[in-house]
Amino acid sequence: MTSFLQATLYGLLQGGLLGLIAVGFSLVWGVMNIVNLAHGAFVVLGAYVGWQVNDWIGLDPFLGMFVAAAVLFGLGYALQRWLINLVVNGPVFITLLLTFGLDLMIVQAMNIAFSADYRSIPTSYAGDSLHLGGIRVPLGRLLAFGVSVVVTLALVALVNRTRTGLSIMATGMDRAAARLMGIRARHVYALTFGIAAGLAGMAGTMIGTVGTFNPAAASGYTLLSFVIAVLGGLGNMYGALIGGLVIGLVEAWAGQYLPGTWINALAFLVLVVVLIVRPSGLVGRAYYAARLEV
Amino acid sequence: MMLEVRKLSAGYGRVQVLWDIDLSVGEREIVALVGPNGAGKTTLLRTLSGVIRMRGGTAEFRGRSLGDRSIEQIVDLGIAHVPEGRRLFAGLTVRANLLLGGWRTKNTDLDRVIELFPPLEPRLEQVAGSLSGGEQQMCAIARGLMSQPELMMIDELSLGLAPLIVDEILARLPDIAAAGTSVLLVEQDVDAALSVAERAYVLETGQVTLSGKAGVLLADKRIQESYLGIA
Numbered sequence: 233m234t235s236f237l238q239a240t241l242y243g244l245l246q247g248g249l250l251g252l253i254a255v256g257f258s259l260v261w262g263v264m265n266i267v268n269l270a271h272g273a274f275v276v277l278g279a280y281v282g283w284q285v286n287d288w289i290g291l292d293p294f295l296g297m298f299v300a301a302a303v304l305f306g307l308g309y310a311l312q313r314w315l316i317n318l319v320v321n322g323p324v325f326i327t328l329l330l331t332f333g334l335d336l337m338i339v340q341a342m343n344i345a346f347s348a349d350y351r352s353i354p355t356s357y358a359g360d361s362l363h364l365g366g367i368r369v370p371l372g373r374l375l376a377f378g379v380s381v382v383v384t385l386a387l388v389a390l391v392n393r394t395r396t397g398l399s400i401m402a403t404g405m406d407r408a409a410a411r412l413m414g415i416r417a418r419h420v421y422a423l424t425f426g427i428a429a430g431l432a433g434m435a436g437t438m439i440g441t442v443g444t445f446n447p448a449a450a451s452g453y454t455l456l457s458f459v460i461a462v463l464g465g466l467g468n469m470y471g472a473l474i475g476g477l478v479i480g481l482v483e484a485w486a487g488q489y490l491p492g493t494w495i496n497a498l499a500f501l502v503l504v505v506v507l508i509v510r511p512s513g514l515v516g517r518a519y520y521a522a523r524l525e526v
Numbered sequence: 527m528m529l530e531v532r533k534l535s536a537g538y539g540r541v542q543v544l545w546d547i548d549l550s551v552g553e554r555e556i557v558a559l560v561g562p563n564g565a566g567k568t569t570l571l572r573t574l575s576g577v578i579r580m581r582g583g584t585a586e587f588r589g590r591s592l593g594d595r596s597i598e599q600i601v602d603l604g605i606a607h608v609p610e611g612r613r614l615f616a617g618l619t620v621r622a623n624l625l626l627g628g629w630r631t632k633n634t635d636l637d638r639v640i641e642l643f644p645p646l647e648p649r650l651e652q653v654a655g656s657l658s659g660g661e662q663q664m665c666a667i668a669r670g671l672m673s674q675p676e677l678m679m680i681d682e683l684s685l686g687l688a689p690l691i692v693d694e695i696l697a698r699l700p701d702i703a704a705a706g707t708s709v710l711l712v713e714q715d716v717d718a719a720l721s722v723a724e725r726a727y728v729l730e731t732g733q734v735t736l737s738g739k740a741g742v743l744l745a746d747k748r749i750q751e752s753y754l755g756i757a
Contacts, residue, residue: 395629402615402626408612412575414601414630414673 234366239488240481245373247480252380252435253453255387256428262467263404263424265324266316269331271432272453273338275315278304278433279440280346283353293353294351297437301430308429313422320421335450353440376438381473383431388469400424402503404467408495455496459503465513474514475519478502527552528708529574529677533583534575543569545712545732546583551677556699556709558723558740560716560753566732567712568610571679574710575607576600579736601630604607606675610682610712612666616655620646620665623654639668644696651736667695677708684715696722716753720744 257271281300285291291299311334312320319326356371391397403410403420411417432453439445462481464471479499486498504516527550530664534547543566545659551557559567571576574585576597585592588604595603606627615623624636624646640647643664647659654665663683669677675722684692692715699709699722720726728736736743743749 266614395632398622398626399629401618401622402629405615405617406613408577409599409609409615410626412601412607412609412613413626413669414598415626416598 235488236485238367239484241367241369242373243481243484244477245370245377246484247477248377248473249373249435249438249476250379250456250460250480251476252384252431252438254457254464254476255384255469255472256431257454257457258461258464258467258472259387259469260392260428261461264320264399264421265326266327266331266425267458268321268425268428269328269454270338271331271428271457272333272450272455273342274308274429275433275439275453276445276447276450277307277338278436279351279353280436280446281433282437282440283346283351285372286353286384288293288408293355293358293437293441294355294379294425297379297434298432300437304433304436305426305430307426309426311429312425313418316425317421335454339447339450342450345497346447348448350444350446352444354439355488356442372442376442379438380435383434384473386493387427387431391469396423410508415449452504456499459499460517463503463506463513465515468513468515471513471515472477475505478514527755528555528566529585529587529710529716531574531583531585534570534573534580534585535582536569536578536580536650538569538578542581544573547729547732549727549734549737551708554703554706555725555739556703556711556723558719558726559710559712559729560714560719560726561729563714563727564731567729568681570729571609571710571712574600575605577607581601598630601673601675603700604674604676605669606673608666608670608678608680608683611685612662614654614657614662614665614669615640616653618654618721619651620654620657621650623665623669624650624672627669628674633672633674636672639671642671642701643668659687660695663687663691663695667698671702671707675707677710678702679710679712681712682714683711684718689718692718716749717744720751 253275257268260266260268278300282293282296285296285299286293316327319330331498338371355372360371362369362371371458391400399415399420402413403415403417407417456479460472460475463478464475465525483495486495529551531547531549535542535544537543547570560568566737574578574592576592576595580593588603590603592600608630612619624639625634628634645661646664646668649661654662657665667680695716703709711723720743723740724741725738726743727734736748
């Protein structure tokens with residue numbers, strides 16, 4: 233029983249972090265109809281940024297993640313504004329190829345700059361644990377979970393309640409009509425992509441704090457983002473959080489009770505079952521005209 | 527005149543749609559632009575609001591050229607475009623739609639447009655996609671007014687609406703014009719359009735073939751035969 237509770241807790245904590253990774257992926261897909269295959273590379277790049285500022289000036293990763301977020305926001309904004317925007321109106325296949333190319337370039341650049349060695353961002357406290365009954369609560373993971381949930385909810389609030397958020401939703405639903413409102417769609421697209429990359433970078437730094445990372449991990453995070461985004465309902469940010477928690481739990485339970493190779497198979501099995509029962513995702517509504525929902 | 531269009535031509539790709547259009551809209555005036563399907567009415571509005579580039583001629587709004595301005599700069603000048611098919615943000619509430627209308631000018635005061643279209647008030651928190659056709663058109667016009675434009679261009683106001691509803695919405699236009707927003711109204715329903723407009727232009731295959739006072743055009747034999755079904 234204790235081992236089950238321990239796995240459940242671990243799954244929930246990991247799931248919150250996965251939700252933060254997937255929420256940007258889902259946002260970009262929902263607003264711009266771009267399946268960003270470089271999303272996982274943004275996550276890992278964020279981990280390296282957090283690692284680098286820690287290495288240089290000893291910045292705590294839970295502060296360094298804001299540096300990572302800022303750097304990745306800038307990179308994401310620029311990539312969308314001056315590169316992806318050139319083809320964003322084309323078929324989805326074109327953006328798929330472009331982001332696949334970006335993924336290869338970023339991952340290879342990280343291999344050259346940082347080598348393929350596994351790294352971790354050291355702290356004095358992330359490895360410590362609280363003990364609740366017989367269950368161990370790792371401090372670093374608890375903190376990462378808390379930050380992830382707060383940031384995801386803040387994103388929901390931004391999109392729902394601010395002028396900027398309104399322009400993002402409107403552009404996602406009807407780009408041409410949004411332009412007639414005087415909204416600069418290209419800027420909004422770049423902003424959306426920048427936000428997604430920034431959140432990925434932030435999550436990356438936390439991943440590097442509670443575990444290890446190397447450039448090859450990028451594709452795994454893209455894959456997870458895809459599963460979680462579809463599971464939760466496209467463009468639905470609460471959905472990404474819930475999808476993240478579900479996948480986190482499935483992975484933790486599978487890791488506890490099944491051979492390790494089963495983990496991904498089980499994650500996709502859950503996805504398939506959910507899509508059969510609820511084709512628009514766990515919290516998505518079958519209202520595709522309104523592509524982005526919160 | 528507030529809007530002065532001279533010898534304007536425009537089109538898509540290799541296809542030229544508009545040829546040497548001359549048109550003007552004055553202060554607090556309602557001007558109708560009528561004509562059959564495919565005449566280029568929508569293309570003209572899209573050119574004036576900067577969605578497509580003009581190829582020749584000039585369009586000036588209060589002396590400032592529209593030709594080299596972007597869509598949002600044209601919104602800044604005080605021109606609102608209520609597009610064909612309304613193009614509401616269907617998944618957003620009526621309130622959000624209206625706020626988006628005032629997005630560029632940062633106008634968040636809904637009172638004035640609610641006063642013009644009272645049926646919208648109980649619908650404010652409702653998703654725009656769930657409104658009736660007439661309410662949707664009211665919402666689209668109200669959204670256009672939210673930027674407090676000096677000129678509002680409305681494309682196919684009557685599309686898909688019952689005649690009674692069309693009359694109800696058209697009846698609001700004189701109030702809108704009197705309050706300082708001139709209206710350029712594109713319509714296929716010629717009778718309805720000429721009933722509220724002061725002047726009108728008839729557009730056929732990309733050229734203005736007739737223009738003048740609405741009353742005069744209503745009495746014109748060619749108009750009666752082609753558009754009003756009066757032989």
